[in-house]
Amino acid sequence: MSDGRIWQRRLILALLLAPALLWLFALILLPHVQLAVLALRERVAPHVFQPSVEQFKTFFAEPLYWQVFVRTALMSIAATALTLIVAFPIAWVITKVARGRASALLFMVCLIPFWVSETVRALGWLILLRESGVLPAILVKIGLTDMPPELLYHDATILVGLVYTSLLFMVTPLVSSLESLDNSLIEAAYDLGASGFATLRKIVIPHAAPGITAGCIVVFMLSLGNYLTPNLLGGKNSQWFTELIYTQFIVRFNWEQGAAFGFLLLGLSTAIVALGLRLSGQRFVDVMRRS
């Protein structure tokens, strides 16, 4: 191949990659550099700054901050686990039980709620769960309680909302990984004397592991970084870390502290994802390729 042809191909490749690279640079890299600069400086006088780790010290010194931080992480892990437990049977039915059109229809049913914006969906939960809402009224009607209970503003409510919001992002990778599972492997396991549970543990889960891991990573990140659902469904009790960041940036106008919190959140999600991969024996590249 001549030099000219090689350069031509390189140019085409560069042009094809340009939008993605531009996006990465302008919307991901540049703001983060700016945030890093913000996070690592301290205002000593109006318009006078000096490098400092003061913001990070504040985070550890103030119990509220790191308690909310830990709570957000634990709740997100719980939401991820619950989403997996709910999504797995759904994906199983879509891929292994339903056939043809029924299978496509079921997948559509999972998709349809996502045509509505997250705000509207969260408000829908408010209508269902608030004290004067639909579900408490039903509970009173069937005589389970005398007074309509307040179902909003509990941790459980936040979890329900997070699971509902993330379900599709778990179902999709699970469906694609279960679809590639040859039915004859399941039959072979059964034929060799395995119970349903043993087949699930030894054949289905090992095969679906990359899909499970991919789904868990996405759902965990979405939950950890979610602002709207915890805020609307948890109210003042939600104590979600993104709310602290919002407060620093918008209410307190303390961009330095907000930026430091942002970096702490980024570090937290990276650390937990890495830990999850290590525990499940998966490699990030494989997970992303196979799902």
Place this chain on the structure above:
Amino acid sequence: MSTVNLPNPPDLSCNSVVKDFAGHRAVNDLSFAVQRGSFFSILGPSGCGKTTLLRMIAGFIEPDSGEIVIGGRNMRGVAPNRRPVNMVFQQLALFPMMSVGENVAFGLARRGVPKAERISRAAAMLERVGLAGAASKRVDQLSGGQRQRVAIARSMVLEPTLLLLDEPLGALDLKLREHMKIELKQLQAAFGTTFVYITHDQSEALVLSDHVAVMNQGHFEQVGTPQQLYYEPATAFVAGFVGASNRIFGQLKSLYGDIAELETSDGWKVRARKSGQMAVGAHVEAFVRPEAATLERDASLLPSDQAHYVGKVQALLFDGANSAALLQEDLTRFEFRVALPQTGRFADLKVGEKIYFSFDPQRAICFSGHGGPHV
């Protein structure tokens, strides 16, 4: 295993087994028994119901009616994981997430066999199938033939009463398939386990089996030894399906004892041994194997008590020992296939050459049948 000293009690018997799928009868009132230690094949075209039958024996499908008895126990309501039956799947279905040794030990682990014993039994079984030391390999490191042996080892390590094989050679290339045929027969002889083998490949069924059932549209056309199927087919379907045959449609003209004379629509008259009742004037079909016919360049050398025909060589089908010539009968242009003698006597045969042929009516067989090839 029980120590009943009955002479070969059946390991598998099916009594009036029926299975319908959405109005279509896949398996129609089947009854048969398979003797202990034998190699039993079910041979049939795709869609004949043989896979359904096998899956009912394995327990993946329940029959609508009738009973399946394995090793003396009625299998109704017994789940596949509780049957003394194991299956070698068409695509083998080895577990890719496990090593070869773990694959073989899988069934033992499910039975709660301790780990050390599991490993030693799996290793011993792998050695028996000629894969000693392969336990730690990954499944995708094995060749097609080796995978086949792992699939058999994985089932045989559980010492099943019955091993079911669902066209396991179908995915292999021809050379390996020929090799695995012999290996499978040797393995079965060595283990002494009853094998039930389904296939659409008549050569596999004939080479491997002690008994073959020819299946068509949900029922057995004939059950017999490979020799019986080949030389004494019970029905026109068996005669046409097992081995190569010249199939001649015509009308019955006359009967001479057990020899029937038929005439094709073009007026070609041939004689064949009749099978079953048939009346003069009825539509019949005769089957003549290519190797039943004799070729001669000089008509006077053909057996004098047989009808002599003249044919023109249309094509030469060279296939080593199975070589044949496609002749066109002179009067009626009927295409007739004749096996070339293995002595190489007609190695110099040319396309377009005129040649005489005849066949012994006793080695041809005639069934009452349809008016023509368009059934």
